[in-house]
Amino acid sequence: MKIKKIFLAGAISAATFAAAQFRQTPLPYAYNALEGSVDAQTMEIHYTKHAAAYVANLNKAIAGTPLEKESLEKILSHISKESPAVRNNAGGHYNHELFWTVLTPEKNTQPSPGLAKAINDSFGSLDALKEKLSKAGADRFGSGWAWLVVTADKKLAVTSTANQDNPLMDIAEVKGTPIFGIDVWEHAYYLKYQNKRADYLAALWNVTNWKEISRRYGETIK
Numbered sequence: 519m520k521i522k523k524i525f526l527a528g529a530i531s532a533a534t535f536a537a538a539q540f541r542q543t544p545l546p547y548a549y550n551a552l553e554g555s556v557d558a559q560t561m562e563i564h565y566t567k568h569a570a571a572y573v574a575n576l577n578k579a580i581a582g583t584p585l586e587k588e589s590l591e592k593i594l595s596h597i598s599k600e601s602p603a604v605r606n607n608a609g610g611h612y613n614h615e616l617f618w619t620v621l622t623p624e625k626n627t628q629p630s631p632g633l634a635k636a637i638n639d640s641f642g643s644l645d646a647l648k649e650k651l652s653k654a655g656a657d658r659f660g661s662g663w664a665w666l667v668v669t670a671d672k673k674l675a676v677t678s679t680a681n682q683d684n685p686l687m688d689i690a691e692v693k694g695t696p697i698f699g700i701d702v703w704e705h706a707y708y709l710k711y712q713n714k715r716a717d718y719l720a721a722l723w724n725v726t727n728w729k730e731i732s733r734r735y736g737e738t739i740k
């Protein structure tokens with residue numbers, strides 16, 4: 519989310535507003551809301567330390583550059599021309615803002631009829647899609663993300679990226695609009711699951727927000 523710079527006629531100096539172009543959206547649930555799948559301590563550290571650092575470092579990296587006037591999506595679209603600091607932190611901010619919204623304490627959310635049909639057409643079944651996404655997350659060596667994306671031709675695809683890269687970046691192997699993403703950095707699961715990334719991935723299906731994923735799908739295929 520971008521904050522518009524507001525300059526009050528001489529009352530407050532421009533410098534007061536020079537920082538904090540991008541900011542974190544408040545977490546849409548309590549730190550302990552996903553207990554059972556994601557423990558409260560992990561959620562709190564993840565949101566208030568890791569994700570907060572990405573946005574702070576992004577703002578630092580773009581300060582005084584033309585990127586200050588661009589949307590996050592726009593920056594990601596030409597990331598190959600930017601510094602590693604912009605790449606890592608713009609990606610990190612985008613990815614986490616998405617991640618919080620595609621999880622929910624609400625039980626048994628379901629894909630919309632339109633998304634359910636697209637999933638069946640592309641993967642055979644919802645279970646087959648889950649298996650493919652979990653495998654993409656498990657197979658990602660080191661840190662990164664697994665993604666469900668809508669490609670330019672409006673098809674669904676599963677992909678994975680390293681570090682804080684994502685499918686909106688011009689350097690991505692598989693490009694598309696992410697509608698679901700799974701953080702497989704150790705910071706996302708290590709306190710509760712230690713080395714058992716597969717257990718974390720399996721548990722996330724209990725808190726997956728299919729309502730929000732369906733909303734994003736609908737927006738993307740418009």
Ligand code: MN3
Nearest residue numbers: 568701703706
């Ligand atoms: Mn993370």
